[in-house]
Amino acid sequence: MIRFFAKRLLLTIPTFIALIFLVFVAIRLVPGDPVEVRVGEHGIDPARLAMLRHQLGLDLPLWRQFLDYLWQLAHGDFGRSLSTSNPVLGEFLTLFPATLELSVAAMTLAVVIGIPIGVVAAVKRGSVFDQGLMGLSVAGYSMPIFWWGLLLIMLVAERWGLAPVSGRLDFIRFDYDTPTGFMLIDSLLSGEDGAFLDALHHLMLPAIVLGTVPLAVIARMTRSSMLEVLSEDYVRTARAKGLSPFRVVGLHALRNALIPVVTVIGLSIGVLLAGAVLTETIFSWPGIGKWLIDAISRRDYPSLQGGIILISALVILVNLAVDLVYGIINPRILHGR
């Protein structure tokens, strides 16, 4: 068991270095120069341009820049943003709670709704209910996030007035400190009446939009895994023993059917963070996604590199954790292969 863990951990390190290298090179392959972007039509005399580039270390050969960057990273320094001059790590940590809060809410929604839907569809296999639900899940899976978000804003927020259009809080009513960066927690800490409900209210639409794709995936996965399990001998045995359908499905089958679903949830974290970029833009959600888009348009290398590396690290770690959990649930993986 320990050997398995150690092996998986060690594999993570080269993956990580390769990732840093890829990000570093890819960003620089995109045409555009951070200094030029900054200057615009106003032009700038070549001497000053060279000086600015030198200050930013952009005049060094690429390999030197890369080694310098690795050295910096080794010291936990992600550099400073070219547009705001603030430390990249600091900016990331300020904005990340918003993304995390949104992602967790979306995932919770996906799990809480997706698994029951999958189970019911499997149990009522072939029924109108099953076909309807699965049809909806295909629709959910293929829904372009941008369009879905705008649709909800137009209907739910604008036409029916059931939700705010965007943002995380009603700024006119509430003005309090946000020490943790998680609006749901901070609103409770603030002790202001209605703040928590308001934060929840603001979270509603973005979480639905972001949760739709994972919800569809989880529902489908649960259904197919459940169908497989339901045809196993031990389920038939349990039924033959005269156990109630609820106990058969809920205890015997579901527990085993959830194993692949856990994997899917783990893999969805990456999808979720990618979807967060769009969702945050549509709902003006002040998270990492929005920040990365700004960094791209400004060719803000340090922010872009730092942001992508930190997010990828997170995805890698989550996948590692999923592998480990999976190994614990299903010991065959530890010993076999």
Add this chain to the structure above:
Amino acid sequence: MTLHRVLGLGVATLLLCGTAASAKTLVYCAEGSPENFTPALNTTGTSFDAARPALDRLIEFKPGTTDIRPGLAESWDIAPDGKTITFHLRKGVKFGATKGFKPTRDFNADDVLFSFGRQYDPANPYNKIGGGKYDYYNDMDLPKLLTSIEKKDDYTVVFHLSEPNVTILADMAMDFAAIQSKEFADAMLKAGTPEQFDQVPVGTGPFIFSSYQKDAVIRFKANPNYWNGRPPMDELVFAITPDPTARYSKLKTNECQIIPYPRPADLPEMQKDPELTVQSQPGLNIGYYSFNATKPPFDKKEVRQALSMAIDRGAIVKDVYLGAGQQAKNLIPPTMWAYNDAVKDYPFDPAKAKEMLAAAGVKTPLDVDLWYMPVQRPYNPDSKRIGEMMQADLAKVGVNAHLVSYEWGEYRKRLSAGEDTTAQYGWTGDNGDPDNFFFLLSCPDGKPAQNNATKWCDATFDADLVKARQIADQAERKKIYDEMQVIQHDNAPMLTLAHSVVFMPMRKTVTGYTMSPLGTHEFDHVDVK
């Protein structure tokens, strides 16, 4: 009652319970987050807008115009040689107090010296803070022009110039020239957190900064002691909303009362909405099509004139600007005081164009490169589409235009080096001074300047440009600029395409908002009924 009505009622009740606050709040749905709150370090309008409520300048622009008026400087004298400007500062002006800083003294000359000193004096402790790049200070040529700033007494500051230049007065009204509190700077330096200085704008403006959450919200409170009268609103909130569709939605639901940069496609609907008003104004910009006057056959003015007549600008403004543009006949927009309305625009006349090309000895078909910009700019919403329309028009007079483009930085570099034959380009004005547009066609020492995309050089035009800078009298200056617009029109170094029209949608309840031709957003006099 349907389900959603029931839910809606519930939510409405919930909201009503909470809206007991009596403070008058104006919510402006801003398009983005500021880079920081020190305008001297910034280059984007978004950042300037965010610091502007809290900061004043020595000179201000009169609302809705590009004319200047006294700000923190009550008056100024220009010495007869034009090289010394003495500013007399306003007395009794208070700085706003923010979290963690209580000002102990009024605004005075030290704050002026500090705010400019940071930008030019390497010995200033803040010179290197925040990246130490002062783009506008440099772009306005101040390192060359401004030799020193001297404090005569607490309320008198003297600017010494290397040569007479009145455009510096308009520069002083620009955001980079904002006056920040030296006392606050000293306090932050003493606390060992000088970076904090750029995160909190402490100035003498109509509003006092209270808090900022990145990418979410900036809050201001009215400055009760504002020297120019307390603003009508108690609170000003910038709700940062980057997506134009979301901004429009929030305007409709009254989550914000005023929004910048609407999508042109949404405008017809906005203009029909009985709850909204849409103000509009020509932007302080120009999109143009430049001819490289150093390359044949564009070294002949008849050829440039012919091409100017071959292109249907009316169609371009209609199809590409979607009504958000105004056909241009001069380099400067009509909102500027130096605009010469007597200039007669080139008509769209392909037959005449063909004739003129033949008369100029141009053999058709003539092959030219037509550069289009890879980016959208305020003055040019879709350069490629415009290029295609020009291509079609030019083909009709026997000119084969090949569309060419480069990455934006590369595009500007090559254009500046004169590698193009014809190219689309443009300019957004900085300070409302005509010089800030006409210098685009300058050629100091007979060589086209870096920003001169046309590479056209005209001795009279250039001499006029220099002369106009040294004259303080506006009427005298206008005479010179009038003449320059005629020279420019006759020589046609570029075909002026359009000034974009800027729109500002707001709720009907908003009063007192004046659009600025400079594109800044100001809320000093705004009230909400």
